[in-house]
Amino acid sequence: MRRGGRVLTILLGGLVAVYILAPFAWVALNSLQPEKELFHVPPRWVPRVLTGDNYRFIFTGQFPAGYEETGLLRGRISEKARDALPALRNSTIVALAVAGANLLLGGTAAYTFSRLRFRGAGPLYTFVLASRLLPPMAVAVPYYLIINRLGLLDRYAALILIHAVFTLPFTVWFLTLYFRRVPPDIEEAALVDGCTRLQVLLRVVAPVAAPALAATAAFAFMFSYNDFPFALFVTSTIRSQTIPVIVANTAINPDVSFGVVAVTVVLTMLPPIVFAVLFRNYITRGLIAVTTTR
Amino acid sequence: MSLAPLRPRYRESRYAYATVLPVVLLVALFTLYPIAFALATSLREVVLYRPWSTPFVGVKNYLDVIRSDFFLGAWQHTLTFAAGAIPLATALGFAIAHLLNSRTRLASFLNVAILLPWAIPTVISGIIWAWIFNSSYGAFNGALYSLGIIDSYVPWLSRPTTAMLSVLFAHVWKEVPLTSILYLAALQAIPEELYDAARADGAGSGAVLRHVTIPLLLPTTLIIVVYETMVAIVTFDLLYVMTGGGPAGATSLISYYVYNSMFVAFNFGQGAALAVLLAAALVVLITLYLRVLRTEEIYAG
Numbered sequence: 001m002r003r004g005g006r007v008l009t010i011l012l013g014g015l016v017a018v019y020i021l022a023p024f025a026w027v028a029l030n031s032l033q034p035e036k037e038l039f040h041v042p043p044r045w046v047p048r049v050l051t052g053d054n055y056r057f058i059f060t061g062q063f064p065a066g067y068e069e070t071g072l073l074r075g076r077i078s079e080k081a082r083d084a085l086p087a088l089r090n091s092t093i094v095a096l097a098v099a100g101a102n103l104l105l106g107g108t109a110a111y112t113f114s115r116l117r118f119r120g121a122g123p124l125y126t127f128v129l130a131s132r133l134l135p136p137m138a139v140a141v142p143y144y145l146i147i148n149r150l151g152l153l154d155r156y157a158a159l160i161l162i163h164a165v166f167t168l169p170f171t172v173w174f175l176t177l178y179f180r181r182v183p184p185d186i187e188e189a190a191l192v193d194g195c196t197r198l199q200v201l202l203r204v205v206a207p208v209a210a211p212a213l214a215a216t217a218a219f220a221f222m223f224s225y226n227d228f229p230f231a232l233f234v235t236s237t238i239r240s241q242t243i244p245v246i247v248a249n250t251a252i253n254p255d256v257s258f259g260v261v262a263v264t265v266v267l268t269m270l271p272p273i274v275f276a277v278l279f280r281n282y283i284t285r286g287l288i289a290v291t292t293t294r
Numbered sequence: 295m296s297l298a299p300l301r302p303r304y305r306e307s308r309y310a311y312a313t314v315l316p317v318v319l320l321v322a323l324f325t326l327y328p329i330a331f332a333l334a335t336s337l338r339e340v341v342l343y344r345p346w347s348t349p350f351v352g353v354k355n356y357l358d359v360i361r362s363d364f365f366l367g368a369w370q371h372t373l374t375f376a377a378g379a380i381p382l383a384t385a386l387g388f389a390i391a392h393l394l395n396s397r398t399r400l401a402s403f404l405n406v407a408i409l410l411p412w413a414i415p416t417v418i419s420g421i422i423w424a425w426i427f428n429s430s431y432g433a434f435n436g437a438l439y440s441l442g443i444i445d446s447y448v449p450w451l452s453r454p455t456t457a458m459l460s461v462l463f464a465h466v467w468k469e470v471p472l473t474s475i476l477y478l479a480a481l482q483a484i485p486e487e488l489y490d491a492a493r494a495d496g497a498g499s500g501a502v503l504r505h506v507t508i509p510l511l512l513p514t515t516l517i518i519v520v521y522e523t524m525v526a527i528v529t530f531d532l533l534y535v536m537t538g539g540g541p542a543g544a545t546s547l548i549s550y551y552v553y554n555s556m557f558v559a560f561n562f563g564q565g566a567a568l569a570v571l572l573a574a575a576l577v578v579l580i581t582l583y584l585r586v587l588r589t590e591e592i593y594a595g
Contacts, residue, residue: 009398013393013404016404020404020410020411020467023467026422027425039431040431041430043432045436109314113314118310119307121314128317133576133580137553138328138332139569140553141335143328146323146327146328165320165324197306222413226416227415228415228416228530229531233557244531247418248420251421251424261425265422268418269418277406277409280405284409284475
């Protein structure tokens with residue numbers, strides 16, 4: 001009975017592992033095969049030919065072998081996939097800036113909300129949190145108009161602003177709750193010693209709250225990196241287009257080579273996966289807090 | 295507060311506003327203006343080909359929207375989608391949470407692996423699944439064909455029902471990490487003594503599940519139900535890359551429908567009315583959500 005249960009657990013666990021990981025493995029395998037092989041019916045479950053050609057195309061622009069056969073048009077369309085590298089750079093810059101803005105603005109604001117009494121504190125806090133009630137699609141056009149008025153269309157700043165607006169409420173809420181749980185004794189002592197509030201926050205509170213700060217930075221980074229609709233609306237060229245936009249618009253073209261799309265998919269997934277694995281404990285705790293606490 | 299005399303009060307409040315106002319003003323700009331804009335635009339006729347004339351039409355846009363079959367259809371699709379996603383994400387999450395909770399090496403591996411679908415951008419998961427469900431070269435077709443279940447490849451994404459099911463499948467794959475983690479946290483919060491007591495009373499594992507685990511996980515289940523409904527309302531990315539809302543609008547959920555009215559049909563007046571209705575629906579749901587959370591608090595004692 002015990003033994004049977006154990007075997008069942010391992011069996012089901014293996015099944016779940018396959019369910020979760022098979023799509024990743026499949027797309028990774030596809031990225032390493034020539035296009036012709038991908039069109040085999042039924043698919044080659046074990047690849048016959050492995051090649052780095054698709055990767056070389058993305059990195060150097062050299063067409064994969066046998067690519068000319070499929071025609072000039074296809075070659076030209078897949079050329080767009082080469083925007084993946086600059087788009088990855090754009091995404092990373094924007095996401096890091098959003099994470100930084102969350103730590104800087106969100107962190108200081110949350111500390112104030114958790115420790116100081118000032119007029120309007122309650123309503124302002126509620127207002128910031130309630131702003132998240134607006135669904136993205138409901139604010140798309142006004143956001144576009146604001147960004148246009150600010151002259152920021154197709155700039156990093158547009159995305160950083162919008163992503164910050166969408167992540168700050170969570171950061172403020174999450175950190176305010178966290179700071180409230182930290183006993184204020186040491187801070188009071190530091191204040192008596194003549195530290196300013198800002199110094200206390202930076203030197204006393206920040207080191208203690210490092211895990212929570214890491215979690216909020218990770219969440220902000222991932223929200224920004226993964227965002228699709230806003231990036232779609234306020235960017236128009238590779239100057240600011242982020243990786244989800246480039247990969248999505250390359251992939252929905254029915255003529256594109258999937259081998260090449262698969263490479264962009266793999267490259268796109270790497271940063272968030274590394275992030276998720278590194279910060280998994282914070283992320284798990286954060287996820288639970290996001291959905292279950294007020 | 296005993297320290298107040300050491301620090302002049304006005305300096306403290308100046309610091310408070312200096313730190314809070316950047317966030318508040320930023321959020322205000324991107325909240326109040328969109329609301330005002332959407333309300334104002336929704337009461338006028340604003341169409342792309344006549345930008346110079348935007349006559350006031352009252353609630354006409356709202357009436358047009360509500361009377362439109364496409365609007366009702368989009369809500370119907372959204373609710374169908376939610377009705378499919380909820381039981382699947384709940385049941386799978388519940389089962390996987392039990393696996394994650396077992397103290398095996400496989401469990402610690404799964405605890406990391408389970409985060410991956412959640413971590414990647416939704417459009418990326420959509421692209422992967424669209425490729426798997428591809429009508430001519432997809433792995434899903436290939437697998438069914440190789441197993442002899444189908445005689446010829448099925449165009450999964452080009453038929454209304456199968457397209458909806460495919461999107462649903464991809465969606466559940468992306469959502470299951472969250473539901474598993476929520477259930478895992480809830481499972482771990484159940485005190486071991488409760489199980490011991492139930493077993494001491496002679497309850498078998500089926501009875502323990504029915505009388506201890508499931509009732510104690512009820513609040514989590516309620517949270518997932520409301521949360522998944524909210525997610526269905528904002529689902530857009532998957533549809534953009536998997537079906538484009540098609541075939542024939544069969545997977546055009548409400549957010550995709552709003553996007554279509556604004557950015558494809560360019561009827562901004564109706565689009566704004568839609569946006570207001572969408573926001574209102576979400577507010578109602580979130581209010582419900584918060585009420586559920588409050589119930590849970592009472593539940594936990």
